[in-house]
Amino acid sequence: MSDVAYKRILLKISGEALSGARGNGIDVETIGKICDEIKIIVDMGVEVSIVVGGGNFWRGKYGHQMERTTSDYMGMLATTINGLALQDALEARDIHTRLQTAIEMRQIAEPYIKRKAIKHLERGRVVIFACGTGNPYFSTDTGAALRAAEMDAEVILLAKTIDGVYSADPKIDPNAVKYDEITYLDILNKDLKVMDSTATSLCRDNNIPLIVFGINEPDNIVKIIKGERIGTIVK
Numbered sequence: 001m002s003d004v005a006y007k008r009i010l011l012k013i014s015g016e017a018l019s020g021a022r023g024n025g026i027d028v029e030t031i032g033k034i035c036d037e038i039k040i041i042v043d044m045g046v047e048v049s050i051v052v053g054g055g056n057f058w059r060g061k062y063g064h065q066m067e068r069t070t071s072d073y074m075g076m077l078a079t080t081i082n083g084l085a086l087q088d089a090l091e092a093r094d095i096h097t098r099l100q101t102a103i104e105m106r107q108i109a110e111p112y113i114k115r116k117a118i119k120h121l122e123r124g125r126v127v128i129f130a131c132g133t134g135n136p137y138f139s140t141d142t143g144a145a146l147r148a149a150e151m152d153a154e155v156i157l158l159a160k161t162i163d164g165v166y167s168a169d170p171k172i173d174p175n176a177v178k179y180d181e182i183t184y185l186d187i188l189n190k191d192l193k194v195m196d197s198t199a200t201s202l203c204r205d206n207n208i209p210l211i212v213f214g215i216n217e218p219d220n221i222v223k224i225i226k227g228e229r230i231g232t233i234v235k
Contacts, residue, residue: 005227008047008121010153011038012144015055017159017215018082024056026085034159035089037221038126042095046225047121049151050128051144052086054078072136076103079140083130084108096125102134102143114150121151141199149206156203156210157224158195163214164232165194181233184210194234203234210234 013034020027042048057078060071083099090097098120099109110116112129120127132143148156165187168176184204187194194200194212203210213220213231224230 004041004044004046004225006046006154006225008151008153009041009049009155009157009225010144010148010151011048011050011157011159011221012141013050013052013082013086013159013215014161015053015057015078015082016161018052018085019056026056026082028089031085031089033218034215034221035086035093035095037219038090039093039095040222041225042124042126044225047124048126049117049121049147049153050086050126051132051140051147052079052082052128052130053140054082057081069136073103075140076131076134079130079132080105080109083128086128090126096123097128098125099128099130102129102131118151139196139199141195142202145195145199145202145206145208148208149202153208156208157221158210158212159215159221160212161214161216163217165192165212165234167192169193179232180229181235183235187234 018026018031020030038048054075058075060075080101087097087099100112100117101109102112104111117127129143129147132138132140133146144156162170165179165182166176170176184200187200188197211224211231211233213224220230
């Protein structure tokens with residue numbers, strides 16, 4: 001364990017990151033590469049929990065003509081599909097994994113129980129949290145911040161399709177400036193679209209550092225665990 005910068009982490013993976021170049025659905029090769037990195041850090045002794053999004057199947061904007069609660073619950077079901085896919089890929093790599101959902105689905109996953117999740121981590125199992133907080137009007141980013149606080153994670157690794165935090169969307173604005181380090185207060189004041197304001201405030205209030213990095217670069221997760229400066233650090 002002496003060669004790792006963090007002993008217990010929470011990895012937040014967006015649904016879009018699981019779709020690879022396809023842009024929607026699940027790309028098996030992309031999930032496999034992510035799970036290969038997770039296996040390396042688990043073998044290094046790191047305790048890993050994961051919160052997964054569902055944007056590769058369903059986003060709130062798709063349901064703009066629907067009642068908000070219904071649309072949000074559909075998004076929670078999408079995160080469960082992604083959680084099952086991650087669990088399957090991890091177990092194919094001989095990593096003991098538990099999927100816990102904030103909405104009970106006993107036939108396919110454990111209901112979320114904090115003490116049980118912590119016990120799984122202490123026993124070297126990867127724990128995947130699906131369904132966000134289990135409540136409409138709250139994003140999976142907020143779910144990640146909440147679970148990180150409950151699990152006493154040392155850091156949140158926020159895996160995105162871009163390689164850090166920028167002053168604007170670099171896909172739209174070629175003059176966007178990348179930050180190597182930034183504070184949560186600056187993110188709120190500048191209205192940077194890193195996490196939603198509820199998640200950002202929750203991380204800030206609980207002093208949980210956040211590392212935003214590009215999931216498409218090989219070995220980024222392993223490099224961060226080894227202490228390399230990758231992406232943007234938010235404190």
